[in-house]
Amino acid sequence: MxxxxxxxxxxxxxxxxxxxxxxxxxxxxxxxxxxxxxxxxxxxxxxxxxxxxxxxxxxxxxxxxxxxxxxxxxxxxxxxxxxxAEKFDLIVAAPGSEVTVMLASVYLQPSDMALVTGAQYAEIAGAEGVAFAAPIAFGDSYQGAPVVGTTVDFVSHLAGPLAEGRVFATAEEAVAGAYAPVDVGGSFTPAHGHGPGAEGGAHEGFAYAVTGRMAPTGSPWDRALLVPVEGVWAVHGLANGHAPDDSRIGPPFVPEMMPGTPAVLVHATELWGNYALKSRFTRNDLMAFFPGTVLAQLHGLMxxxxxxxxxxxxxxxxxxxxxxxxxxxxxxxxxxxxxxxxxxxxxxxxxxxxxxxxxxxxxxxxxxxxxxxxxxxxxxxxxxxxxxxxxxxxxxxxxxxxxxxxxxxxxxxxxxxxxxxxxxxxxxxxxxxxx
Amino acid sequence: MTAPALHVENLRVTSREGRVLLDVPLLTLDAGQSLALRGASGAGKSTLLHVLSGLVRPSAGRVIWGAQDIAALTEDARARFRRETLGLIFQDCHLFEELSALGNAGLASAFAPKADRAPIRSAAAQWLAALGLGQAGSRAVDSFSGGERQRIAVARALAGSPPVILADEPTAALDRANADALGADLVRLAAEGGRTLITVTHDAGLAARMGRQITIADGKIVEDSDG
Structure with a gap:
């Protein structure tokens, strides 16, 4: 029966x-x-x-x-x-708390985190079966909306075709989340940090021009402002991941010129490939996890x-x-x-x-x-x-x-x-x- | 249905404390007769009416309508007897306020066998018309006067074509003119159908219209006379 x-x-x-x-x-x-x-x-x-x-x-x-x-x-x-968390197949970060990294990278809850180095990133991005590896760099905000540095691949992966405009093409351009507080055609200067403690004048003189707007994703990313990760590094006075005379954006990055990133979203060419990649990058100097699994564990705890x-x-x-x-x-x-x-x-x-x-x-x-x-x-x-x-x-x-x-x-x-x-x-x- | 004769013998109703409320050694009533039960308040006349209708089961004795001793019946069987044999009229009408006059007059159609429902509703409409309320069948009963409400109650009692009508002070709540008119109608309609009519009343005018009068005091019949 x-x-x-x-x-x-x-x-x-x-x-x-x-x-x-x-x-x-x-x-x-x-x-x-x-x-x-x-x-x-x-x-x-x-x-x-x-x-x-x-x-x-x-x-x-x-x-x-x-x-x-x-x-x-x-x-x-x-x-x-x-x-x-659906779009976040596999996240690789410096060893620490999976929950902290997940909250920061999936739900954009800011947190101090150790960085994945340029060499580590290069290894991840170059691994077999990786379709793309997108750095996710956070720490800035604008009118309460998180400003996140990443790549064009990630933008397309997260929200598909843009609802309006085009994706960023230079380090000074940005794509707004569906409900972010800047219109296409507008510009903004990010504050350093989040919330009431954010330093409004820290990045004075630098502005991102918004060139496009994503379709709604039903996630905190809808309120975010996505910029090239090179822009985030640049406004903080760091190397931009490329040779000095190289103004392009996006990978590949020069490991020695890459300041590091708190997390890397990895998207495998095949679904099963994620498991192999997770296994490969779960080691002493890196941790890899499926946010969905961590979430399920959290739900299980609850x-x-x-x-x-x-x-x-x-x-x-x-x-x-x-x-x-x-x-x-x-x-x-x-x-x-x-x-x-x-x-x-x-x-x-x-x-x-x-x-x-x-x-x-x-x-x-x-x-x-x-x-x-x-x-x-x-x-x-x-x-x-x-x-x-x-x-x-x-x-x-x-x-x-x-x-x-x-x-x-x-x-x-x-x-x-x-x-x-x-x-x-x-x-x-x-x-x-x-x- | 032919009206059944009534035969009551050795009837006693006692309270829980053992006090005798009603003591009737013998009472008979021919089919189609009309009878007024009179007496002071608390004398036992309503108790007798309730026993005759099967609403109260006597402590002892027999209450035989036709060939049926209703004192020996179960509650459901007594309900069936009331449904098929009796038309009851109460002092304060007892109407469903949210139903129309016709809905109240034809109330028995709600629980009658399917085949009887339409005839009951049809009869209810006819009795309302006969009692002067033919045009008001669809009106809610809370819009009627006291006299009209009692007429609706009379129509309800007659709608099932019962051979016996039992009424408990049907004119008590009415003014003189309405009481006289209703009394006259009640007696006329009962007589026309060859029905037995028993009514408890303080109303000398109504009692005078009845073929026989019984006076009750302290639970006993103390006087029995032709009208």
Missing amino acids: AEFWASLPPALQDVLFALALIAPGLLAGALVLRGLRPLPLVGAMLRRFVWVNTLFVALIAVSVGLGVGLLAQERGLRQGSARA RDVRSAMSLMAVLTQVLVTLSVLIGLMIMVRLIARSLALLRAIGAPLRFVFAVVWAYSAALILSGAALGLALGWVAARGISAVVTARTDVLVTANLGWPEAHLVAGFISLTLFMALLPAWLAVRRPLLTDLRT
Whole structure:
């Protein structure tokens, strides 16, 4: 059975799991409502206490929305951070913390790092199976946007064809990220460093002219200003990686003239080649790693947090379910007189049972549907805030985990709604009729 | 359906504390008769009506409608008996405020067998028309006056074509003119259909229209007279 289940396509597994979750509730409903027509009366009861019912639906919706939003947001964050690292196949840097290098080079979180020397870079760039090796040099900024030195190959690899203009061709030109604060045709003078401590006048007299703009990548690079690595070296008064009379930009660099770079992005000609290159450059004086793997390890470390979030979402639903149950019992008291009238004029107990259950089901289903929508809106809203603050494009959409959560919630509460329905038909008829 | 005769014997209803609320050794009523139950508040007349309708199960005794002792029936069977045999009218109407007049009058169609639903709704419309509310069937009941609401309740009681009508102070909440008009309609409609009509009432005018009057005091029948 387990083998058969594992052999099914994931999408089919999700559909079947969702159906299995919701089936008990629907089955209970089918049995309760079989051959009966309680909806006109349910509609009347919903209208009778419209504000109480609305409040009840809203409470369910908020609770379901919290659970749904929490799950969708967590997944969105994970996927967004993974997507931002997608283009970074293999990074080679001086030995140190992989996480630090990854944060600096993929997510552009500035950090002091040892440099890869010119000789090391030449070895990396010249290794068999390397399509290109792009230095990534950071340390400057402009109006909060990181200014990163690199190569034309990297720009093309990162964002594909430019959305506007052309790629840089001299050490004084730049390409703006999709949302960087300089327009094509504009120019800027970088500040040394990042954030409030950045030295605005450190590179006075030097300006980059922006010649193009990248298409959005959904990563922090969208706010960056990409310049030739030679430009970064030059503004810091260093050799520019080439012979003195050589004004071209890009590799090959003269090892002795290359000041070094904090990280090198390596793109192999073949996918499998990355593994050989990682193995080759994992040694005493260099480290090579896949950012995707480091990210997966980080996500793995955060599994407890994810589990806690999932548990919180489920616990929230359990609490809501109990609240719904108690709420329904209270609501039944509100409609007790109407139910007593039905019983008095001869309605079968099964019909009265069906009215109460259908009334409960209407509240639960409305709340759950509204909760799904609310969760989606909340997740999108929070994603927008996270995206704005981190520049990592987080898109939280509703997926199967949320569908399973809501299906389970609906099924459980529909099943539990049998209890208030049962209690309703056991209420003292005459007492309720006189209420 | 032909109206069943009523035969009550050795009927006792006691409270949880053991106090006797109703003690009726014998009460009979021919099919198609009308009967007013009179007495002071708390005398036991409403309790008797509730026992006769199966809303209250007696502590002892038999309540036989036709050949059926409803005191021996289960709750669902008593509900079925009420559905098929009785039309109940309450003092304060008991209407679904969010339903129309027709929706209330035809309320039984909601739980009736499929084949009976259309006839019940049709009958409800006819009874509303007969009670002067033919043009107002689609109006929500909260827009009706007290007298009109009670007429809707009467139409609801009659919509299932029951052979027996039991009414608990149907005119108590109405002004004199409305009470007289409703009383007259109730008696007329019951008589026209050959229905048995039993009503609890403090209204001497309504009681006078009935074929027989019983007075109850302290749970016992103390007077039984023709109207």
